[in-house]
Amino acid sequence: MKMEQDGRLKRLKLPGIYYSMQAILVLEGLDPKEWVKSPFEWRRLKNELEATKKELATCRETLNQFSAILAKYNYEAVQK
Structure with missing residues (x-):
């Protein structure tokens, strides 16, 4: 709630409390582009x-x- 009040x-606008994943990633200092993978990329990573x-x-x-x-x-060395 404090982050909302601070404007960060x-x-x-959905029922309940929801935030965009991109906003969370930016807030955490992560690059949102690194978290978007195509189905082909997921298949390649799985393989x-x-x-x-x-x-x-x-x-x-x-x-x-x-x-x-x-x-x-x-x-055998100890036995000799």
């Missing part, structure tokens, strides 16, 4: 996220295998 935020998740899973698997080999090597 303007209420939309990129899925590819990154697969790559992460592969990296984790490789790291686990490497860790097991290293543990076995250390065990």
Whole structure:
């Protein structure tokens, strides 16, 4: 309410209390253009996220295998 009284935020003329997302983003110091994505961009980001998740899973698997080999090597070195 104080932001409305200060004139920094303007209420939309709808039932209830609503503000434009652009006004909120500007108030928060964010660029509203960065928050507008086309369906194509969302699909591209989703595909990129899925590819990154697969790559992460592969990296984790490789790291686990490497860790097991290293543990076995250390065990055999201690036994000698």
